[in-house]
Amino acid sequence: MSEVNKVYGVGQYSARWVQRSSLVEITTSGLLPCLNYSASLEKRPERVLPPMWDMIFYTQDVCLAAVKPFYITQQFAMDEVTDGQKVILYDATGQVEVPIERDGDIKVSSAAEGIKRLINDMYIVYAQLPKHSGTYKGCIIGHVNSAVLGIYYRAYGPASRAECDKWLSDNCAEADFELASGEIPWPLYA
Structure with missing residues (x-):
């Protein structure tokens, strides 16, 4: 059995306010290069509000060569006034600030x-x-x-x-x- 490594990964990120609530939903998606790899969006250990997140890939020494898509969502409570309008996430490129969208931000016209x-x-x-x-x-x-x-x-x-x-x-x-x-x-x- 090969060893599992925990590494920072990358993905496409979005965040939105959940309808008329204090919940924010952060979503990440992308493609893993190996079938036996997995992706996870994990809360960082700092006790801060709003929470910060890590984009983690779990890799192995052996790669089963096949592209594997991933789609992950997490919801958490956040105060719009005191906590700001962005979610902070860390990935393989460093710190990423993801703006939070409102459902009303998108107008059909x-x-x-x-x-x-x-x-x-x-x-x-x-x-x-x-x-x-x-x-x-x-x-x-x-x-x-x-x-x-x-x-x-x-x-x-x-x-x-x-x-x-x-x-x-x-x-x-x-x-x-x-x-x-x-x-x-x-x-x-x-």
């Missing part, structure tokens, strides 16, 4: 349809973990609604395809796949 068309033309540049300060390696461009493997993090965007192409050519280096035997690209959870 012709303006919303225009925004939807604009979003459909937006792209994101993803870089490969581990995150290096100031350098980006193994970059790919994906549509704003695309799911990407958990070994990538958002480096730039959303922006137009032309802007993403320019940013990638100016800022990204080739990926170096010189990992030591058994090494994983995520930072270990400490």
